[in-house]
Amino acid sequence: MTNRREFIKKAGIITASGAAAIVGAPAIAKTAKPIKWRLQTYAGPALAEHVIKPAIDAFNAAANGEMVIELYFADQLVPTGELFRAMQRGTIDAVQSDDDSIAAPVDISVFGGYFPFATRYSLDVPVLFNEYGLKEIWEEAYGEVEGVTWLSAGSWDPCHFATVEPITKLEDLKGKRIFTFPTAGRFLSRFGVVPVTLPWEDVEVAMQTGELDGIAWSGITEDYTVGWADVTNYFLTNNISGAWCGSFFANSDRWNELPEHLKTLFKLCMDSSHYYRQHWYWGGEAKLRTEGTKMELTSIPDDEWMKVEQEAYKFWDEIAETSERNARVVQIFKDYAAVMEKAGKPYRY
CATH class of the missing domain: 3.40.190.170 (Bacterial extracellular solute-binding protein, family 7)
Structure with missing residues (x-):
């Protein structure tokens, strides 16, 4: 009881007459250094x-x-x-x-x-x-x-090409110096693309100086957002990845x-x-495909682009051979793709 009385006094809830009074809750101590x-x-x-x-x-x-x-x-x-x-x-x-x-x-x-x-x-x-x-x-x-x-x-976003010169057929990819991701560049080199690695902030200048012929690093949203639409002229609607x-x-x-x-x-x-x-x-x-004014849209015909997709599946199998775990991931991709194809629209067209 004595300890309880002392606590009540320290909490400040005893009036001068000894009656209990309601007061605000004590402040919670915060860490001085976040x-x-x-x-x-x-x-x-x-x-x-x-x-x-x-x-x-x-x-x-x-x-x-x-x-x-x-x-x-x-x-x-x-x-x-x-x-x-x-x-x-x-x-x-x-x-x-x-x-x-x-x-x-x-x-x-x-x-x-x-x-x-x-x-x-x-x-x-x-x-x-x-x-x-x-x-x-x-x-x-x-x-x-x-x-x-x-x-x-x-x-x-998906992966599309943004380029200085138009791309309308696979042949147009040959010799193009493209800023892209390591694995994407490794795959695209099968079609004559020359992958280039640069610091991100140097890409726009490299496009202007001719060090790069294009970018395969994003979709059209990023091309406009980061200024790449100002230094490229064409946007290829075909993509090598949806996300x-x-x-x-x-x-x-x-x-x-x-x-x-x-x-x-x-x-x-x-x-x-x-x-x-x-x-x-x-x-x-x-929105930018339909309302954008800085880049002209181009496309490679579906039957020709199918060659790229077929080559990708060969690439999958090659990666699957590199480790047991990678084989598991590739099998998941295959199982997932089969389900989506079977489900039909709107999952796959």
Whole structure:
């Protein structure tokens, strides 16, 4: 009873006359020093405004001072190709990119970015991860790598060519110096494309100086958003992939240090980012094809483009031979494609 009286007095709820009074709840103490993360995205400033900044801004607001994520753009802290190692070392705390571009040391990294014809639409990516088992395979693969935790995958835009000269047949691809992703470039080289790797921010100037003939890095939404539509003249409607597959990653120690409520908040913000891109890209691709004024649309006939698709399936089988796990991923792609084809419209046309 004595201890209880002392507590009541200290809480300030005893009046001078000894009667109890209702007062406001005591303030909850906040951590004096917020947790700080540095996250680098693959995207430049204009693109990051859509593909990640809204989600990070929302996280910082909702974290209420407990945690702050500082967002950095493509190559701002370290080159994109060195992001994985920098994250392992703790130089940066988190990354948004595809596995392929950051040279993730896992066999399944080849499927990040644009794996040819693995997807037709943006919804294919979340379905493959959440309904067909890719999530568990990615967790398995990154569980074998020390220092980095894979968190979540989502879809971006399809992969189209934006070029200075028109492309209307496969022959036109020969000799074209194209900025693209590692695996996409490896595949496209079968048709005479010369893949070129440059820092993201140098692409526009390289187009103007003639170092590049084109870009196979995005759909038309990004071409307009980041300024590439200003330095290219033509947009090829055929694509080699219906959606880019990108992920969020974190330094394992930094991720494990977070309290559960901040982990949950970050997961919700990743989902918010994935959802934003679904509607922004889907709407933008159609609107700019029909209303855009900077690029002329061209197409390769379907029967000729079918050769590219058939070659992609050969490429799948080659990748499947590189590891047992990659074989499992390729089989999932095949099973998924068969279901979609059988389902018919609107899943496949």
